[in-house]
Amino acid sequence: MAKDDDPIALRAEIARLRDELEQAHTAAEDAAEEAARTARDLERAERELARHTHTGREMEQAMAQLHDQLRHSAAVQLELQTDQARSLTVEEELNITLEEMQLVIAELEAANIALRDANARLERRVTERTTALATANAGLVEAQARLSLALRAAEAxxxxxxxxxxxxxxxxxxxxxxxxxxxxxxxxxxxxxxxxxxxxxxxxxxxxxxxxxxxxxxxxxxxxxxxxxxxxxxxxxxxxxxxxxxxxxxxxxxxxxxTTERKEALQVLDALNHELAARVEAEVAGREAAQRTMFETQKLEALGQLTGGVAHDFNNLMTVVISALHLLGREPLNERQQRLLRRIQQASAQGAELTRRLLAFGRGQDLRPVTIPLPTHMQELRELLVHSLRENIEIAVICPEETWPVRADRGALELALLNLAVNARDAMPQGGSLTLSATNRQVPAAEAKLLGVPTGDYVELRITDTGTGMPEGVRQHAFEPFFTTKEPGKGTGLGLAQVYGFARQSGGLARIETRPDEGTSVILLLPRATDPALTEASAAPGGEPVLEPVSVLVVEDNAAVAESVTDMLGGMGHKVARASGMEPALEILASEAPIDVVLTDILLPSGRSGADVVRAVRRYRPQVPVVLTTGYGGEAISDPDLIGLPVVWKPYEPKTLATMLARALRSHPAEIQAAVSNAPPWEAPVA
Ligand SMILES: Nc1ncnc2c1ncn2[C@@H]1O[C@H](COP(=O)(O)OP(=O)(O)OP(=O)(O)O)[C@@H](O)[C@H]1O
Ligand SMILES: [Mg+2]
The missing domain is CATH 3.30.450.20 (PAS domain)
Known part of the structure; x- marks a missing residue:
């Protein structure tokens, strides 16, 4: 600063101060500009940082204050230069200027301090934000790395x-x-x-x-x-x-x-589930079907027993009626009586036929099971079918060479197939196809129990048509005798009854598989023939009646039948000895009474049978032939001692009886010898 008493020095000093003021002014302006720039930078930094923080308002306020201060001091300086400098004395002017300068300097210093503070704060904030930003960035980079690692691991x-x-x-x-x-x-x-x-x-x-x-x-x-x-x-x-x-x-x-693996696993699981469901369904259906079969079999068995019992009794009555009619025919009768007799004979013949058919269902028909080699028999069966069908029905027979032989009555088997073929024909009025196939079948214990047949080997004969099929209500009753859906006169309802009775009596089974509008299969399960030595017994009536009178032992428990047989034989000139059961028969056989031939019923009282009589004859009269008679003995006849012996089926005509007695007498003793050699160890009758 210049001395106060030297105006020249003062002026120089003032000029210098003016210079300084101007410089200060310029510096202030620069500072203001710098502050504005800093403010812009700060704003930019703030914007950058704004994503991570919400502070900064403080900074803005500080900057705003600084701005205000700088603007204010600049304005004061300008006023000083213009207004006051014009009118005041140099000294006053100087003093004022000095004061103002001091003020400006103080303000400038304050502004500088504020600016430094602001800068320091700004730097601190920037450092803080930069650190935060760097941490955030590092986190982001790490998260990104983690994400891409996870995506790669998941192959996503x-x-x-x-x-x-x-x-x-x-x-x-x-x-x-x-x-x-x-x-x-x-x-x-x-x-x-x-x-x-x-x-x-x-x-x-x-x-x-x-x-x-x-x-x-x-x-x-x-x-x-x-x-x-x-x-x-x-x-x-x-x-x-x-x-x-x-x-x-x-x-x-x-x-x-x-997701291929998961999808494939799901598909496998799905398939397994389906298979499981199907298996459960099949199992349930199988059980239900087996139960139904069992129930139906039981029902048919009961019906068969009832029918068989009635038919048996009826048969005995018919035997009496027919033989009595025969004897009556020998009496001198007028024309009217003869007409009436013929009518009664016709009716009784029809009655006998009906009884025979009922017996076929009731397991009591005349069956002589023989060994039938199916593959060699098939051509004959085919021809049999061809004759019973129309031309618009195609026939196929499938019987592989390895098909086992069956044990069954040939005639009854043919009749059954004929009945089935006729049914198939009736079910295919517009034509179609009929297939007869044979398959070997092993029936295990569990299934055998359900089916009601013995465990073992069977041949399954399947007769399939492409006809109308049957509704369930018809299928359930189709095997029952007299059940028919055909018009009166067109069907008797005994066809399938014969099929069923034949199959059961042969030790097998018959069942129906059918679907309306699709067709029907009737399945016959026939037992495999295990003894090929057993051959067909020829018993067809024929040959010459006996001419010479002989002595006949008749073993028959039914008094009426015994009576009529005695009459019949007496009428032919034969002598008759009658026994009502095993005990009296034994007595006669053991006695000296002359006996040329024995006629015995197969079913005898007290649990005895024709087989016991046969054994007694072999013991006491080995030269005497035996003729069996029965109305109900399909099973009894399977006794080994009875196989091969001639049988007269009730009810019979005198001619049939005469023929059978004649053949027995003629073929004896060779037949007896053969039968004896096949028989199990001889068993003594109980005395
Ligand atoms: N192959 C088949 N297709 C369709 N329905 C059948 C077939 N076989 C039998 N049926 C039905 O079963 C019923 C009984 O048959 P069944 O053979 O026992 O008697 P039918 O044929 O009526 O008379 P019959 O055989 O005594 O002349 C028939 O009426 C028919 O309704
Ligand atoms: Mg029929």
Whole structure:
């Protein structure tokens, strides 16, 4: 500062101060400018930092204060220069100037301090924010690394579709999922759809369209692609649509994973489930069917027993009626009496036929089981079928060479097949086909129990037609005697009854499989013939009646039948000795009474049978032939001691009886010898 008493020095001092003021002024302006720049930088930094923090307001306030201060001091300086400098004395002016200068300097100093503080704070904040930003960035980088590691581990591919521009991004993993090299195609909606199998593409497009139209946010889809290396693969895509405020879809982003293994495992599981369900269903159905079969078999057995019992008694009555009629015919009768007699004879013949058919169902028919080698017999059976069918029915017979022989009565088997063929014909009025097939079948214990047959080997004969089939209500009753759906006069309802009775009496089974409008199969299970030595016993009536009178021992418990047989034989000139059971028969056989031939019923009282009589005859009169008679003995006849012996079936005509006695006498003793040699160890009758 200059001395106060030297005006020149003062002026110089003032000039210098003016210079200084001006410099200060300029410095202030620079500072203001610098502050503004800093403020801008600060603002930028603030904007950068604003994402991580909400502070900064303080900084802004400090800067604003600084601005104000700087602006204020600049204005004061300008006023000083203009107004006051014009009117005051040099001294006053100087003083004022000095004061003002001091003020300006003080303000400048304050401003500088404030600026330094602001700068320091700014630097601190910037450092703080930079650190926070760096930490955040490091976290972000780590999260990103973790995400991409997880995506790679999960083999999940990311896609990001900018719907507005059509631009699409596929991650490395996404390319890999499709077996493509990055950049091999340009990712787009079209190139995405092109990776999908055509069969699935339509559905995918439709789903995509639906999502877009209905503004569905989430997109889930499973489809197949063809991977150039591994073939067809399943991909599951899951994504989300982003819509703008006007509802326009802007972006779709999501990820895809390969679900082939899971899908395949599911398919296997599904198949297993289906199989299991089918098996359970089949098992249940099988059990139900078995139960039904058992119930039906029991019902038919009961019905068979009832029918057989009635038919047996009826048969005895018919024997009496027929033999009595025969004797009556020998009496001198007038014409009217003869007419009446013929009518009664006709009716009784029909009655006898009906009884025979009922016995066939009631397991009591005249059956002589023999060994039938089916493959050699099939041609004959085929011809039998051809004759009973119309020309518009095709016939196929399938019987492999290895088919076992069956043990059954040949005539009854033919009759059964004939009945079945006629039924099939009636069920195919417009024609069709009939197939007869034979298959070997082993029936294990469990199944045998259900079916009601012994365990063992069987041949399954299946007669299948392509006819009308039967509704369940008909199928359930079809085997019952007299059940028919045919018009009166067209069917008696005894055809299937014969089939059933034949199969049961042969030790087998018959059942029906049918479906309305599809056709019917009748299945016959016949036992396998295990003894090929057993041959057919010829018992067809024929030959000459006995002419010479002989002595006949008649063993018959039914008094009426015994009476009529005695009459019949007496009428032929024979002598008759009668025994009502095993005990009196034994007495006669053991006595000296002359006996040329024995006629014995198979079923005798007290649990005895014709077989006991046969054994007694072999003991006491080995030269005497035996003729059996029965009305109900299909099973009894299977006794080994009875096999091969002639049988007269009740009711019989005198001529039949005469023929059988004659043949027995003629063939004896060779037949007896043969039978003896086949018989089990001889068993002494109980005295
Ligand atoms: N192959 C078949 N297809 C369709 N329905 C059948 C068949 N076989 C039998 N049926 C039905 O079973 C019923 C009984 O048959 P069954 O052979 O016992 O008597 P029918 O044929 O009516 O008379 P019959 O045989 O005594 O002349 C028949 O009336 C018919 O309704
Ligand atoms: Mg029939």
């Amino acid at each position: 591919g990311i896609w990001d579709w900018n719907i507005a521009t059509g631009h699409m991004m596929w991650s490395d993993e996404y390319w890999k999922l499709h077996g493509l090299m990055p950049g091999e195609v340009i990712p787009s909606r079209e190139s995405w759809l092109a990776t999908i199998l055509p069969e699935d593409r339509v559905l995918v497009e439709a789903t995509l369209q639906t999502c877009l139209e209905r503004h569905v946010l989430d997109f889930t889809m499973e489809y197949r692609i063809r991977h150039p290396g591994t073939g067809v693969r399943w991909l599951a895509a899951r994504g989300r649509f982003l819509f703008d405020e006007t509802g326009q879809p802007r972006r779709m982003i999501g990820l895809s994973i390969d």
